[in-house]
Amino acid sequence: MHVRTWRLGATLLAMTMLVGCSGAAEHPTTEPTSPEKPQEQPSQAPSEATSTDADCPELRVGATIDGQVFADCVTEAIRATAGYAIRTTVLGIETTAAYNPSERAIATTTAAGSAIVIGDDVYVKPPLSPWQRADTESEDPLVVALSKGAMRGSLVDPAAAVKNITGTLHVTGTDSRLGEDVFVLTGTIQAQGAPVEVAYGITDDYAPLASTSVAEVNGQRAQTVTEVTEWDVHQDIVAPL
Template sequence: MRVNKWGVGIVLTAAVLLTGCSAGGSEKPADEKPAAGAEETTAPESNCPELAEGATIDGAELGTCITESMNDSSGYAAKTTILGMESTARYNPSTDAVESISPAGSLIVIGDDVWVKSSTSEWQVADPNSSDPVIAGLSTGAATIAETDPATAAGALTGEFTVTGTGTRLGEDVYLVSGTSEMQGVSVDIVYEVSSDYVVLASTANSEAAGQEIEITMEVTEWDVEQDIKAPL
């Protein structure tokens, strides 16, 4: 697949707009074996409502519960598919670090520091004005890459969500929580696969941007395992 600056930009923009999480899943989640080292998490400290089939929950409240629960973890990894492109990402909440690898290239963000790498280049400090269109696109998108983190994206949820079913994911029972949320002026239909303690283990988000139907699926592949993300330079 040839990836130019426009391609990188729309993929990253779509990710930011549609990741009301970032998990690939379906309305019928597949049974999966627990990832090595996966551990149970502690429920959010706030008074989050108990999840049950048929229950409704305000999007803002849902987002708060998700953010609190996921930020309390040691770290997690996920794979995401956007417009047919699959990427993987690792998150370390304690160091505010994200690593993303896709056909377009790779990014590492640690706090305010950003490094990027295309499929044909070495690691370099992000440069939105680079003469290399892929490096420029990755560098521009890196400014918002943290917003594709399920824990961060959930903080922008609006609307009302309903528990429409149950399933299993990563060896845990999950609730299918469905709703429509407005994100940066875009209407997004979202289905989350949420554990009883509000950890998003998978999700599917659908919307339309620039006249194009966009679907993002994401699934967490490793949960509550510290991710050692280091500066490449």
């Protein structure tokens, strides 16, 4: 039980840090970008990117992007969607999740259990138990872990997971993700006070089409890979009770 609970906690932590950075198309057929192997393009002199609109810098190979600026632009792209669904793998555990940002509604499912958040209402379901309201003082450690994870503010609002990113990202190349041309951004950011090696596949209008991250969780290096399954599609998230 201790091992299962620890792995669940690590999964929830990784989701909290990166859940906002998912793909943007249906039925992906390619793997997300890897920090170690971006597709290199002819180098250009690094420079701070200039803006293509009122707020967000232009993405081009060789540019550097401030982490907070990047976070703001991705946040706006996320919040503009009607809803989206992602698949995340961390420590060998696969999580599927659906979001309706305007309703603050989230549904997540892992081998360790499921959770639904709709506004301020939180429900959890361990694998062998029925749905119940979240309870951080339950005698079941899985209920406690699921409840605490689901109640995190950055899970209630996925865009909040990226809003405090610091550091610098480098546009190291271009790629194709989910039928879209993307820029590959790599770097080391700070998430919840910890360094995280990241690679993103981002369209020129900051829709995040793929992400890979490597962070240390409880002394173990954990790689998180996120890919989209639906983008800008309202998700069917309803209260289970």
